Amino acid sequence: RIPNSLLIPLDELRFAYANLPKDKKIIVYCRSGERSAFATYLLRHFGYEAYNLAGGILTWPYERESGMPG
Numbered sequence: 001r002i003p004n005s006l007l008i009p010l011d012e013l014r015f016a017y018a019n020l021p022k023d024k025k026i027i028v029y030c031r032s033g034e035r036s037a038f039a040t041y042l043l044r045h046f047g048y049e050a051y052n053l054a055g056g057i058l059t060w061p062y063e064r065e066s067g068m069p070g
Contacts, residue, residue, distance in 0.1 A: 005029075013039055013042060027053055031056050031057055040052040
């Protein structure tokens, strides 16, 4: 997990999205980027400024820099 991130599984997003702030940009991520792409589409549909972390957490360079397995 990315530090200070909020974990919302994709199957719970349809219930939890209303609690997300609409005045902030939201970066959505998953392990590989596929589920988060769908979640990003869904959030944009509901009026959020959402962006997908392309490639998911596997390609996020800070995961390896912090000593976590990549």
